[in-house]
Amino acid sequence: MTDDSSRAFVPGHVTGFFSVHEADDPEKAGSRGAGLTLSDGVTVEVEPAVETSMQLNDEPAAVEAVTRVLSALGVEARVRATTDLPVGAGFGVSGAAALGTALAANRTFDCGRSENELVAIAHAAEVESGTGLGDVVAQARGGVPIRLDPGAPEYGRMDGVPAWTRIEYLTLGERSTSAVLSGNTDRLSEVGVDKLVRLVEEPTLPTLMETSREFAREADLLTPEVESVVGDVLAEGGEASMAMLGETVFALGNGLSRAGYDAETCETYPAGARLEMP
Numbered sequence: 003m004t005d006d007s008s009r010a011f012v013p014g015h016v017t018g019f020f021s022v023h024e025a026d027d028p029e030k031a032g033s034r035g036a037g038l039t040l041s042d043g044v045t046v047e048v049e050p051a052v053e054t055s056m057q058l059n060d061e062p063a064a065v066e067a068v069t070r071v072l073s074a075l076g077v078e079a080r081v082r083a084t085t086d087l088p089v090g091a092g093f094g095v096s097g098a099a100a101l102g103t104a105l106a107a108n109r110t111f112d113c114g115r116s117e118n119e120l121v122a123i124a125h126a127a128e129v130e131s132g133t134g135l136g137d138v139v140a141q142a143r144g145g146v147p148i149r150l151d152p153g154a155p156e157y158g159r160m161d162g163v164p165a166w167t168r169i170e171y172l173t174l175g176e177r178s179t180s181a182v183l184s185g186n187t188d189r190l191s192e193v194g195v196d197k198l199v200r201l202v203e204e205p206t207l208p209t210l211m212e213t214s215r216e217f218a219r220e221a222d223l224l225t226p227e228v229e230s231v232v233g234d235v236l237a238e239g240g241e242a243s244m245a246m247l248g249e250t251v252f253a254l255g256n257g258l259s260r261a262g263y264d265a266e267t268c269e270t271y272p273a274g275a276r277l278e279m280p
Contacts, residue, residue, distance in 0.1 A: 046102025092248020
């Protein structure tokens with residue numbers, strides 16, 4: 003990291019269930035739902051540049067939400083993001099890149115924005131890019147976030163499941179978030195609201211996992227391969243579900259490895275996105 007650059011870490015995020023809520027103002031649009039933030043995340047470094055560019059894991063990348071964040075802040079920067087998380091598989095990598103860019107750019111360029119303002123900028127950038135509806139606000143909070151209302155911090159109330167757990171995940175492929183969100187989401191949203199009511203009544207990890215499985219099935223998002231892996235974990239007495247939106251299975255504890263799968267391991271991340279020391 004150079005003397006005039008800044009760096010931020012943003013936890014990954016898997017969504018268990020959600021409902022879509024549209025609005026003309028992207029800060030008011032978003033989703034309600036719940037999920038888990040992960041100790042595996044995205045580190046973003048921002049430094050001044052003549053022209054904006056971005057790299058993801060040392061490869062040139064074009065993440066529209068990142069470009070929108072820099073534009074909203076009125077700066078040109080070189081953005082370098084690194085992550086061990088699979089991209090396009092339901093881990094909120096684009097949201098993390100946007101939020102990390104907002105936090106790091108604010109310090110690099112002395113923009114003078116508050117945390118909520120930066121979260122709002124990143125959230126709006128994600129919504130306008132069509133790459134996510136609720137990852138940014140969840141990643142800003144950390145823990146096991148419940149999104150009671152849609153939108154940026156000014157509009158979206160948050161709660162959470164008071165728990166910490168080891169997490170395993172297995173990625174089977176990619177799925178386009180924008181493709182799903184651009185389709186008819188009425189049925190998906192109806193199911194998502196039902197599951198949110200259940201979880202609010204009983205805010206525990208087992209309830210989160212059960213409602214997540216029900217959502218994936220009732221919203222017709224399960225693929226045979228994902229369903230098979232989840233079934234194997236359940237057969238071994240574990241808790242697993244599908245990450246929204248991706249071909250990814252996540253499980254509590256050692257559920258996937260007990261079922262015979264070679265899974266990645268992390269844990270829930272109690273803190274939200276943060277700047278790192280210079």
